[in-house]
Amino acid sequence: MMNRFVLPLGVFALLVVVLYVGVKNSPDREHMKSVLIGRPAPEFTLPDLMNEGSTLSNAKFRGKPYLLNVWGTWCPSCRVEHQTLLELSKQQDVPIIGLNWKDEPDLAHEWLAQLGNPYAAIAVDQPGRTAIDWGVTAAPETFLVDAQGVVQFRLAGAMTHEIWEKEFLPRIQGKPMVAQ
Amino acid sequence: MSGPSRQAVQAAALAASRRWLLCLAFGVLVLTAVARPAFAIDTTQFDDPKMQEQYLRMTHELRCMQCLNTSIADSQVNLAADLRREVYDLVKAGKTDDEIRQFMVARYGEFILFRPLTNARNLWLWAGPVVFLVLGGFIAFRVLRQRSKLMALDTEPVEEEAGR
Numbered sequence: 001m002m003n004r005f006v007l008p009l010g011v012f013a014l015l016v017v018v019l020y021v022g023v024k025n026s027p028d029r030e031h032m033k034s035v036l037i038g039r040p041a042p043e044f045t046l047p048d049l050m051n052e053g054s055t056l057s058n059a060k061f062r063g064k065p066y067l068l069n070v071w072g073t074w075c076p077s078c079r080v081e082h083q084t085l086l087e088l089s090k091q092q093d094v095p096i097i098g099l100n101w102k103d104e105p106d107l108a109h110e111w112l113a114q115l116g117n118p119y120a121a122i123a124v125d126q127p128g129r130t131a132i133d134w135g136v137t138a139a140p141e142t143f144l145v146d147a148q149g150v151v152q153f154r155l156a157g158a159m160t161h162e163i164w165e166k167e168f169l170p171r172i173q174g175k176p177m178v179a180q
Numbered sequence: 181m182s183g184p185s186r187q188a189v190q191a192a193a194l195a196a197s198r199r200w201l202l203c204l205a206f207g208v209l210v211l212t213a214v215a216r217p218a219f220a221i222d223t224t225q226f227d228d229p230k231m232q233e234q235y236l237r238m239t240h241e242l243r244c245m246q247c248l249n250t251s252i253a254d255s256q257v258n259l260a261a262d263l264r265r266e267v268y269d270l271v272k273a274g275k276t277d278d279e280i281r282q283f284m285v286a287r288y289g290e291f292i293l294f295r296p297l298t299n300a301r302n303l304w305l306w307a308g309p310v311v312f313l314v315l316g317g318f319i320a321f322r323v324l325r326q327r328s329k330l331m332a333l334d335t336e337p338v339e340e341e342a343g344r
Contacts, residue, residue: 035289102258128262135287137245137259 034135034143034154041068041145042133049100049108049122056123058097061145065152065172067096068143069119069159070131072103073111075139081158085118088164093172094144095120101139102128144168221256222264226271235271238280239264243292251294 036042041058048056058068069085071078089096098119100108105124112119125131134143137156144153152171155163222239226232239253244260252260252267263284270280284292296302 032289032291035286102262128259129266131259132262132266132287135289137288 036151041149041151044130046123049124056121062149065094065146067094069096070099070101070136070139070141072101072139073107077158078140082115084159086116089118098122100124101131222253231271238267241294245288
């Protein structure tokens with residue numbers, strides 16, 4: 001008689017496990033891993049926000065690690081993380097390159113004048129093509145690129161000191177600061 | 181005085197109203213299945229109808245990575261518009277469906293595809309329904325066979341059914 005229940009119960013238990021794993025691993029935006037991790041950072045040459053008329057390429061930063069921070073003045077979470085970025089830029093662990101995404105340069109200048117500038121350089125991506133190359137889904141996003149030009153980490157969402165210490169610092173210190 | 185009894189009339193009326201309800205439910209189902217937003221977000225036009233078709237196919241197959249459960253064709257988000265522009269350019273450049281998919285997967289991962297790739301890693305996903313169908317069919321077959329065996333064994337005369 002027990003046999004009658006073994007199979008249905010077994011199937012039910014299996015279903016519970018499958019659904020639990022499915023729900024646990026269901027991809028929400030902030031926890032989805034970037035496909036770029038472990039791959040060479042996509043190269044870009046874009047207008048330089050701070051030097052009108054000239055361009056900025058991330059090839060220039062090869063040889064030492066850098067952060068690429070995707071931001072826009074239209075992005076509320078970027079305002080939230082701005083203070084943290086300013087503090088990180090003062091620590092000078094790695095330079096922060098800004099990617100001003102689908103924004104107006106005038107508004108960007110205004111924002112930096114008002115809130116301070118944490119960026120070593122800022123590239124302007126008005127059409128948003130570079131952001132697509134980097135697989136950006138929403139601002140802010142922060143990529144860690146190592147000295148070899150390989151993407152090591154991607155943070156979707158606002159930077160905090162906790163995240164910096166937990167996710168970024170170990171990856172920076174684990175790697176040689178200068179390319180061999 | 182013959183004619184349908186009161187119960188029979190009631191039963192018939194109930195059956196008729198049930199049929200109506202069923203029809204209604206079915207109609208609603210069909211309508212929701214074929215309904216499309218009245219105002220298209222995307223009005224991109226190609227001169228070549230083949231390219232138009234490919235463009236529509238691809239934009240409906242790619243996920244809006246910001247809103248997650250709509251295609252880039254149906255999303256008003258900025259990023260979806262940017263991705264539609266990429267698809268437009270790729271189609272214009274004569275890329276195949278697979279090349280367009282590869283372009284997107286290289287940047288956003290397989291999650292951007294509503295239709296999972298057919299590769300070894302996704303085998304369970306594609307084979308699953310077939311496996312379950314075969315398994316279910318097998319179980320149903322065994323149950324039915326067992327039942328008909330029992331029926332054959334059951335030689336006792338059936339008790340008089342009520343109303344006959």
